[in-house]
Amino acid sequence: MAPAMSSLGGFWSGFWALQDAAEWIPFSAFLGGLVAFNRSDWSRNIHESLWSLSLPREKLAEAMATRTGAFGLYLYFGLYLSFAIIDAFQAPQWIVRHKVQNTKQPPPFRKSLRAIFWGMVESIPVLTIFNTFVVNPVWRQRIGMEKLMSIPSTWQCVSELVALQILNELIFYTVHRSMHTKLLYKLVHKMHHENITPFASSGNYAHPLETLLSTGLIVGIPIMLVVPHPSVLWFYTSWRNVESATAHCGYYIPGLCANTLFHDWHHRAFDGNYGFSPNLDYIFGTIHPKYPAWLANYRQERSQKVAAEENHDSMADLVDPYEESTDVKREI
Numbered sequence: 001m002a003p004a005m006s007s008l009g010g011f012w013s014g015f016w017a018l019q020d021a022a023e024w025i026p027f028s029a030f031l032g033g034l035v036a037f038n039r040s041d042w043s044r045n046i047h048e049s050l051w052s053l054s055l056p057r058e059k060l061a062e063a064m065a066t067r068t069g070a071f072g073l074y075l076y077f078g079l080y081l082s083f084a085i086i087d088a089f090q091a092p093q094w095i096v097r098h099k100v101q102n103t104k105q106p107p108p109f110r111k112s113l114r115a116i117f118w119g120m121v122e123s124i125p126v127l128t129i130f131n132t133f134v135v136n137p138v139w140r141q142r143i144g145m146e147k148l149m150s151i152p153s154t155w156q157c158v159s160e161l162v163a164l165q166i167l168n169e170l171i172f173y174t175v176h177r178s179m180h181t182k183l184l185y186k187l188v189h190k191m192h193h194e195n196i197t198p199f200a201s202s203g204n205y206a207h208p209l210e211t212l213l214s215t216g217l218i219v220g221i222p223i224m225l226v227v228p229h230p231s232v233l234w235f236y237t238s239w240r241n242v243e244s245a246t247a248h249c250g251y252y253i254p255g256l257c258a259n260t261l262f263h264d265w266h267h268r269a270f271d272g273n274y275g276f277s278p279n280l281d282y283i284f285g286t287i288h289p290k291y292p293a294w295l296a297n298y299r300q301e302r303s304q305k306v307a308a309e310e311n312h313d314s315m316a317d318l319v320d321p322y323e324e325s326t327d328v329k330r331e332i
């Protein structure tokens with residue numbers, strides 16, 4: 001094989017080694033859910049009730065965007081409280097047996113509640129102000145009446161949600177990587193890294209400036225650039241809540257959680273793995289040097305565990321290989 005081909009082959013084999021098809025299921029489910037929703041009477045009824053108000057363009061856009069906030073809030077409390085209860089009671093077993101850092105204690109209930117409360121008094125106000133005065137006015141200004149008065153086609157649902165997600169990933173990677181420069185880390189990002197063993201609501205435990213720069217920009221810029229249909233907006237903001245909660249929740253349940261292993265590692269190692277998914281880190285060479293070996297080990301141990309459970313063998317917890325051989329130093 002020619003050298004160029006062989007290095008290209010090496011590139012792709014390294015790329016695929018970091019992928020887990022099951023991690024694509026949650027986003028695909030949101031995409032499928034968005035398409036199915038807009039093919040249903042449920043969507044038609046919601047849209048027709050809004051259209052019947054006969055509002056001018058900007059007022060109609062505002063009424064539709066308000067539903068986004070409501071969707072996001074239900075998810076915020078529903079998701080984080082559910083994970084707080086799972087952590088506190090260590091049940092049900094089908095979830096807690098997937099704990100990634102399985103030698104670490106789960107967070108006590110009050111710690112999860114403290115992070116949820118912090119989100120209520122800090123993240124929600126900061127994001128509400130940013131969305132009200134920056135993102136929503138730009139989106140309302142740019143969206144046409146024709147789009148507001150239509151139910152999106154399958155192609156429109158897919159293209160808009162995928163474009164939002166790609167931009168979201170690019171901006172998150174850029175902002176998060178810059179947060180790991182010395183000054184920004186000390187002044188802003190250090191607070192988010194207080195939790196070396198992350199849990200769902202710790203995703204929102206961050207300095208207000210980080211909430212603004214990270215969450216505000218990574219959710220807001222794609223919306224202002226893509227100008228999605230309101231129903232795409234509802235699913236996109238909901239997906240962002242789910243992606244952040246599952247990336248931090250500490251349980252990797254294949255098919256239900258996205259980017260858990262990759263971001264969990266970032267919280268342990270303090271550098272590298274800056275994206276939510278490994279794609280951009282792989283391209284820009286910022287995958288943590290110990291992550292590929294840990295991932296290969298984790299997968300092997302997980303398949304052994306599944307085989308042991310199928311054979312009704314010992315259910316004893318396997319030791320996390322990272323705990324055994326850690327020499328990554330905390331760099332603050």
Ligand SMILES: [Zn+2]
Pocket residue numbers: 176179180189193266
């Ligand atoms: Zn970080």
Ligand SMILES: [Zn+2]
Pocket residue numbers: 192198203248263267
């Ligand atoms: Zn995090």
